[in-house]
Amino acid sequence: MKSIIFDIQKTDGDARLGSITTSHGVFETPAFMPVATQGSVKTLSPYELKKIGVQILLSNAYHLALRPGIDVIETIGGLHRFMGWEGPILTDSGGFQTFSLGRLHKFSDEGVSFRSHIDGSEHFLTPEMCISYQERLGVDIAMVLDQCPPHELDKTLMRQALNRTHQWAARSKQVDKPDGPAMFGIVQGGLSIALRKESAEFLVPLDFDGYALGGLSVGEPKAEMYEMVQLVHEMLPLNKPRYLMGVGSPEDIVVCIGYGIDMFDSTLPTRVARHGGLLTSLGRLNLLGSRFEMDENPIEDECNCHTCQGFSRAYIHHLFKAREFLAYRLASIHNLSFMGRLIDDIKKAIKEGKFHEFKEEFIAHYRSTNEEVRLMQRRKWVRSYRYKD
Amino acid sequence: MKSIIFDIQKTDGDARLGSITTSHGVFETPAFMPVATQGSVKTLSPYELKKIGVQILLSNAYHLALRPGIDVIETIGGLHRFMGWEGPILTDSGGFQTFSLGRLHKFSDEGVSFRSHIDGSEHFLTPEMCISYQERLGVDIAMVLDQCPPHELDKTLMRQALNRTHQWAARSKQVDKPDGPAMFGIVQGGLSIALRKESAEFLVPLDFDGYALGGLSVGEPKAEMYEMVQLVHEMLPLNKPRYLMGVGSPEDIVVCIGYGIDMFDSTLPTRVARHGGLLTSLGRLNLLGSRFEMDENPIEDECNCHTCQGFSRAYIHHLFKAREFLAYRLASIHNLSFMGRLIDDIKKAIKEGKFHEFKEEFIAHYRSTNEEVRLMQRRKWVRSYRYKD
Numbered sequence: 001m002k003s004i005i006f007d008i009q010k011t012d013g014d015a016r017l018g019s020i021t022t023s024h025g026v027f028e029t030p031a032f033m034p035v036a037t038q039g040s041v042k043t044l045s046p047y048e049l050k051k052i053g054v055q056i057l058l059s060n061a062y063h064l065a066l067r068p069g070i071d072v073i074e075t076i077g078g079l080h081r082f083m084g085w086e087g088p089i090l091t092d093s094g095g096f097q098t099f100s101l102g103r104l105h106k107f108s109d110e111g112v113s114f115r116s117h118i119d120g121s122e123h124f125l126t127p128e129m130c131i132s133y134q135e136r137l138g139v140d141i142a143m144v145l146d147q148c149p150p151h152e153l154d155k156t157l158m159r160q161a162l163n164r165t166h167q168w169a170a171r172s173k174q175v176d177k178p179d180g181p182a183m184f185g186i187v188q189g190g191l192s193i194a195l196r197k198e199s200a201e202f203l204v205p206l207d208f209d210g211y212a213l214g215g216l217s218v219g220e221p222k223a224e225m226y227e228m229v230q231l232v233h234e235m236l237p238l239n240k241p242r243y244l245m246g247v248g249s250p251e252d253i254v255v256c257i258g259y260g261i262d263m264f265d266s267t268l269p270t271r272v273a274r275h276g277g278l279l280t281s282l283g284r285l286n287l288l289g290s291r292f293e294m295d296e297n298p299i300e301d302e303c304n305c306h307t308c309q310g311f312s313r314a315y316i317h318h319l320f321k322a323r324e325f326l327a328y329r330l331a332s333i334h335n336l337s338f339m340g341r342l343i344d345d346i347k348k349a350i351k352e353g354k355f356h357e358f359k360e361e362f363i364a365h366y367r368s369t370n371e372e373v374r375l376m377q378r379r380k381w382v383r384s385y386r387y388k389d
Numbered sequence: 390m391k392s393i394i395f396d397i398q399k400t401d402g403d404a405r406l407g408s409i410t411t412s413h414g415v416f417e418t419p420a421f422m423p424v425a426t427q428g429s430v431k432t433l434s435p436y437e438l439k440k441i442g443v444q445i446l447l448s449n450a451y452h453l454a455l456r457p458g459i460d461v462i463e464t465i466g467g468l469h470r471f472m473g474w475e476g477p478i479l480t481d482s483g484g485f486q487t488f489s490l491g492r493l494h495k496f497s498d499e500g501v502s503f504r505s506h507i508d509g510s511e512h513f514l515t516p517e518m519c520i521s522y523q524e525r526l527g528v529d530i531a532m533v534l535d536q537c538p539p540h541e542l543d544k545t546l547m548r549q550a551l552n553r554t555h556q557w558a559a560r561s562k563q564v565d566k567p568d569g570p571a572m573f574g575i576v577q578g579g580l581s582i583a584l585r586k587e588s589a590e591f592l593v594p595l596d597f598d599g600y601a602l603g604g605l606s607v608g609e610p611k612a613e614m615y616e617m618v619q620l621v622h623e624m625l626p627l628n629k630p631r632y633l634m635g636v637g638s639p640e641d642i643v644v645c646i647g648y649g650i651d652m653f654d655s656t657l658p659t660r661v662a663r664h665g666g667l668l669t670s671l672g673r674l675n676l677l678g679s680r681f682e683m684d685e686n687p688i689e690d691e692c693n694c695h696t697c698q699g700f701s702r703a704y705i706h707h708l709f710k711a712r713e714f715l716a717y718r719l720a721s722i723h724n725l726s727f728m729g730r731l732i733d734d735i736k737k738a739i740k741e742g743k744f745h746e747f748k749e750e751f752i753a754h755y756r757s758t759n760e761e762v763r764l765m766q767r768r769k770w771v772r773s774y775r776y777k778d
Contacts (some may be wrong), residue, residue, distance in 0.1 A: 039707065044712040047695070068682065068707040076703050084699045190668065212760050292463050306436070310473045314465050318428065318457040325432040325714060 003209055004141065004182040006241050012355040013262040014233060017347055020241060022088040022140035022182070027055035029241060030257045030346060031089060031340045033265040033389050039073075039083045042270050043329045044336070046084045050334060052305065053340045057085055058265040061133045061142075062094020064103075066116050066123070070133050072174060078138030090141035090265075092245070093130045093213075096148045107147055109164060128175050135180045141210070142181040144172040148215050153188045162188055162195055166202045171208050173293070182209035187232055190215055191224055200235035210241040210263075217247045221380040222371065226255055227317035233260040249369075250279060250342055252383060257346055258355065269339050272384050273331035276320050279338040283367030285313075287331070292317040305337035306330075392598055393530065393571040395630050401744040403622060403649040404433070406566070406736055409630060411477040411529035413469060416444035418630060419646045419735060421728045422479060422654040427452050428462075428472045431659050432718045433725070435473045440672055441694065441722060442729045443496050447654040450522045450531075451483020451490075455505050455512070459522050467527030469521070479530035479654075482519045484603075485537045496536055498553060516557035517564050524569045530599070531570040533561040537604050540579050551577055551584055555591045562595050571598035574619055579604055580613055581745050589624035599652075600628040606636045608768040611760065615644055622649040637763060638758075639668060639731055646735055647744065662720035665709045668727040672756030674702075676720070681706040694726035695719075 006029075008018040018029045034041045034049065036059045041049060049057070063071060076082045079089055098105050098112045107112035107336030111126035120213035145168050147161040163383040165188050176183055185208035203211065213232050216225045229244060236242055243263035244256050253264055269279060276288040280300050285292075287299075297317070298308035307316070307330040319327035349358035368374070395418075397407040408416045423430045423438065425448045430438060434653050438446070453462060465471045468478055487494050487501045494503035500515035516534040523531035536550040558574050562656050565572055574597035578584030581751055592600065604623050605614045620635060632652035642653055658668060665677040667688045674681075674688065687697035688705070695720040696705070708716035738747035757763070 038711040038713055039704070040567055040711075040713045040715045043495075043718075045695075045715060045718065046699070067711055068703070070709070072683055072703060076685050076701055082701070082702070082704055084706075169424065294461055296465050310435070311472070312465055314429070314457070315471055315473070318461070318471075320425040322429075322456055324429045325717065326429045326434060328714065329432075329718075345736060 004241075006210070006239065008239070010351055012350045012353050013258065015257050015346075015350050015355045016260060016262060017350040018241075018262065020088075020262075023085060024140050025055075027088050027335060028347065029262040030253075030343055031056055031263050032253065032343050033058040034270065034336055034339075035059075035265055035267045036083065036085075037259070037267075038067070039079065041332075041336075042274065043325070043332050044270075046086075046311050048306075048333060049336070050087075052336050053344075054087075054336065056088040056090060056140075059083075059089055059091050059137075059139070060094060060097065061091045061130060061137065062097040062125075064091075064137065065094070065125075065133050066118055068137070070136050072279055074136045080138060088140040089137075090184075090243075091134050091137060091139045091143065091181075091261075092265075093134070093143040093145045094125070095146040096145075096246075098125060099148055107161070107164065109167065111145070111231075112147070118385065130208065131172050131175050131180070131183070137179065139181050142183050143212065144169050144185055144208075146186045146188060146214055148188065148334070149190070151215075151220060152220065153190070158192070158195065162199060166199070169203055169208075171205060183305045184208055184210040184212050184241075184246070186212045186214040188215050191220060191228060193228075193231055196228060197235060200232060204237060207241070211236050212243040212245050213261075216244065216246050217252070217374065217378070221375065222252070225252075226259070229256050229261065230259045251363065251366055251368050252338070253339075253342065254346065254359050257350075258359055269335035270332045273335040274328045276327075276331065277335075278316075279335045280332055281362075282365055284369065287313065287317050288320050289317075298336070299334050302333065303337060303341070305334050307334040307337075326345045393478050393630075395599070395628065397628070399740055399772060401457070401739045401742050402647065404646050404739050404744045405649060405651060406734075406739040407630075407651065408603075409477075409651075412596050413477045413529050414444075415769045416477050417736065418651040419642075419732055420445055421642065421654050421732050422447040422652065423659065423728075424448075424654055424656045425472065425474075426656075427456070428468065428701060430721075430725075431663065432721045433659075435475075437695075437722060438474070438725070439476075441693065441727065442733075443476075445479060446475040446480055448472075448480050448526075448528070449483060449486065449520060450480045450526065451481075451486040451514075453526065454483070454514075454522055455507055459525050463525045467525075469527060477524075477529040478536060478572075479632075479652075480523050480526060480528045481533045482523070482532040482620075483514070484532075484535040484591075485635075486706075487514060488537055496553065498556065500534075501536070512708070516561045520561050520564050520569070524566065528570050531572050533558050533572060533574055533603060535575045535603055537577065538579070540604075540607070540609060542579070547579055547581070547584065551588060552577070555588065556596075558592055558595060562597070573597055573599040573601050573630075575601045575603040575634070580617060582617075585617060585621050586624060590721060591620060593624070596630070599632060600625050601632040601634050602650075603634050605633065606641070606767070608764065610764065611641070614641075615648070618645050619652065620646045631637040639728070640755055640757050642728075642731065643735065643748050646739075647748055658724035659721045665716075665720065666724075667705075667720055668724045670751075671754055673728065673758065676702065676706050677709050678706075682707055688723050689727070692723065692726060692730070694723050696723040696726070698729055 005021040012015040101117040130145040146165040149161045185203040241262040278285045292313040295313040394410040399406040490506040519534040535554040538550045575591040628649040667674045681702040683701035
């Protein structure tokens with residue numbers, strides 16, 4: 001089966017409740033996609049992800065093309081079989097990674113040349129190759145190749161990058177095969193309302209299966225990101241899924257679902273988990289703190305996950321202190337379960353027409369990471385981004 | 390319930406098939422105990438261990454006393470509850486660790502003083518404290534504190550260490566409580582037949598619940614270890630379980646069950662797993678090898694473990710290359726499953742009176758690690774032993 005079927009069952013303000021049918025099953029929206037950059041959601045098995053209730057995973061064509069190589073995965077029978085995940089998979093094209101990871105990357109109208117972050121080998125990637133890679137991986141949703149420049153870029157370069165992104169989107173559409181993956185276009189334009197508008201106006205007539213918002217959550221203040229999401233929302237067709245790339249934190253997800261976003265992906269829940277950050281409805285707990293040394297409570301009383309059902313904060317604190325692998329697993333299981341529960345609560349609220357109340361209530365109780373600290377961390381992460389996640 | 394009940398159901402030559410009943414359930418013998426040094430079998434959850442068929446775990450009182458501290462575990466409700474493992478647990482006393490890990494360790498007749506390998510803090514451990522720690526952890530089988538000197542030690546020092554080990558064993562017995570854990574004595578004496586004999590003769594009248602063979606598999610040639618095991622076997626009462634500490638490899642286990650050993654523990658299966666070494670009935674595979682890059686077979690066709698049922702060698706090879714946590718887990722699951730299957734096959738062979746045939750067949754097909762390489766690795770490991778496992 002080609003393509004996907006997007007079915008909106010209910011709206012509440014701009015928030016939408018729906019489902020997307022793929023050839024590997026259905027996932028409900030809004031959806032949070034855990035990130036399996038290299039074909040594995042760090043520390044977790046497909047069995048655990050299924051048990052947590054995860055319905056769709058994100059992987060990365062750039063990473064997989066460099067290692068183990070598209071040939072290898074194709075030989076083994078495609079990405080689903082390779083990684084033992086039967087449900088839907090969306091792959092990012094790697095536009096962001098050629099830029100953030102590849103050394104000596106050089107963009108031309110034809111494509112992007114770069115050196116591998118793994119072994120320094122030279123590579124050249126075109127939009128057409130990128131779609132072909134994702135087809136050969138056998139994924140359900142493919143992202144087009146884009147150029148994702150930093151917000152600080154001057155206007156001329158920003159425009160050049162945007163034009164290129166648009167031409168690449170059009171070229172990707174031309175190699176779209178009836179039995180290939182569904183294809184999402186990516187709206188770029190940084191923090192410029194005019195460029196974002198232009199981008200949406202160029203991409204919408206190409207009739208993609210869905211639209212992503214790229215180049216956000218890369219170090220700009222949250223308020224600016226929210227404003228941009230809200231604006232772009234109005235420029236996109238209501239009957240297509242819209243996906244906010246690389247977002248995010250629990251509060252970002254709650255807010256942006258309110259602006260009509262249907263899909264999210266982020267390494268945040270698994271990345272902070274590995275550093276001892278455990279998500280709760282009141283904010284993040286740092287399990288490395290000595291106050292948890294004798295705390296026999298679970299991370300969250302109301303949580304049904306494997307971690308909360310079987311282990312105390314004291315034990316998880318000990319595992320982190322002792323640098324035991326199991327710490328990273330138990331924390332990752334809880335954080336993805338938390339995201340799943342959050343999304344389920346939001347879906348319920350939309351269904352009952354109470355999304356606004358839910359959002360107000362959530363924001364009132366959830367202690368976000370201090371904005372200044374957050375921005376510093378985020379920029380540091382974007383700059384130092386290596387193939388960790 | 391105090392103590393344990395050891396029931397021998399069948400013997401075949403010196404090999405024995407039986408079971409040991411503890412207050413946390415029964416485990417069958419011969420038994421291989423995976424090692425949860427710091428209260429976690431590295432990378433694996435209790436749920437996975439149960440699914441693999443593990444019946445008893447080993448942990449380490451020395452490590453747990455230093456971190457998180459006996460108080461913490463006692464407060465949380467004992468080691469079983471702390472780590473979420475409901476089955477039997479045996480703890481090693483830490484005699485080997487004070488020596489191999491502790492800095493500036495100093496043995497006296499009273500006990501051993503040492504500095505923590507974690508933070509350099511000073512500690513003093515007596516045989517009585519060691520038993521008390523294990524009681525407070527609530528484990529099923531406690532080991533007495535011993536002094537485990539290197540084989541190279543001169544005869545006078547060796548004798549002094551042995552005398553001390555014996556006095557400590559006697560003192561441990563004196564603080565034995567009716568509702569405490571079962572207590573195993575440890576036969577020492579290095580590679581001297583005379584000293585081993587003396588050790589067994591001292592310990593047997595103390596009527597321990599079981600007897601361990603200590604100070605073996607620490608860098609001596611396999612042939613010498615086997616000889617010593619065989620000799621000590623004849624010095625111990627047949628109706629008590631005997632436990633060969635820190636052993637071992639598949640071939641060691643097969644051989645030593647033939648010399649009447651009932652219990653084993655070793656970090657080998659999980660340690661080599663984390664370095665890409667996968668156990669099979671033909672020997673060890675190094676999954677880092679490029680020949681596995683496109684190999685769609687499981688590690689072993691005949692294996693029913695989670696890893697072999699769901700994942701190809703190609704995928705596991707990729708995970709190792711990409712340094713994904715999941716590699717260490719999948720490999721550990723397989724290796725412990727392999728050990729479980731090996732022990733099951735041995736039990737079946739003993740039951741059918743075919744142990745000798747099984748042993749011959751196994752040894753004929755199993756390609757052991759080259760003896761010279763093995764000895765070098767083992768000595769290096771013993772010397773550099775840190776709290777990794």
